[in-house]
Amino acid sequence: MNLENDNMSKKFVLVLNCGSSSIKFSILNVEDGIKYLYGSSYMLYTNNFKIKWNICGTQYTKQFNKEMSYSDMIDYILKDILLKVSSTILRKIIGIGHRVVHGGDELKNSVIVDQYVINCIKKLSYLAPLHNYNSYLGIKHSIRLLSDISSKNIAVFDTAFHQTIPEEAYLYAIPYEFYTKHKIRRYGAHGISHNYITYETSKILNKSINSLNIISCHLGNGSSIAAIKNGKCIDTSMGFTPLEGLVMGTRSGDLDPSIIFFMNRQLQFGMDKISNILNKKSGLLGLNEKSSDCRYAVNNYSTDNASKRSIDVFCYKLSKYIGSYATLMDNRLDALIFTGGIGENSYFVRQLTVKNLSCIGLYLDERLNSLKSITSNFYYINQVNTIPIIVIQANEDLAIAKEVVTLINKI
């Protein structure tokens, strides 16, 4: 199949997703969602990086056995991969979409990037310390290196979908002036994914978005859950920053703030050290003391107590959130959705999580749960005549690309 010829008349969007430890990139057609190119960088272990990408079905890999800064990695992806793509395709790129985790109180919707937006994204790094600065770097490098392809850089925010969360769910019970003066509130994250899931679920269930009640679980290195009622987000587990909520690869999720005072006063740890522990040394990694990779803990669940403990805590916390979010749905939950690397691939995590949720009408079909659909980007895993439980493939790139087109069409 010659995708290049097939794509002659099509328009493309380049998507750059500069995450906490990886960079994902793609060039895709917005109408059919087909990716001409997609790839991702991986940090295998310190000083050992790999980038894998696929162009029209052909797989490429580049391994680096030396130290690479995040900027070096972006430069390689832009100069040595994306700019070397066929000029026919490059000419058809209408805009560049950047995933940005935190838009804070200033950037509530997708925007065309200008200097004000760049400054805001950089400034808001304190709200998403593992992410925003990397997005800022991605945008800077893209403006520097890709201006001949497109001058239209669009920032799409993970916090935007959560703007509909009501006050009772976004306020913390601390003196109110911390909200009014310092904008301390729940912002949430992963909104691009939860928004995409809402849209896809409405198509799958053939139900209008405006009357759709779902719980969306995005489980990856970062994990979050969202309660979506009548198509709008009404609560989500990530908070002021992406540190709150579920157990994650290296992030603690919810904890009693007094633990921070204890670390500081009793253990004499400085704030940077505490932040590093909670963001980079906790979660699955902290609990099993070996790996943040969920696959590792799942594969060793029955032979290694530490792995078992980390998965048990992960699933327990997730079940608890699902149970509490079900109570927000006015007696009608249309579906529970699993997405993200763990949500899509770990039948075991889904099984452990749903097993205690029969009290809210959720019953997993173990056979369906252990099968993986190869023909579709979604599959049902619930028992017949019970609330749909659906695994849906995450596709943040497509959601970002659609935002890019919407904004460009408004110019």
Ligand code: ADP
């Ligand atoms: P990110 O948040 O970086 O986008 P992903 O959504 O790609 O992350 O998810 C990565 C996580 O998915 C890793 O923890 C990985 O171990 C986990 N994962 C992938 N496949 C499986 C599997 N078969 N079983 C358990 N975990 C898996």
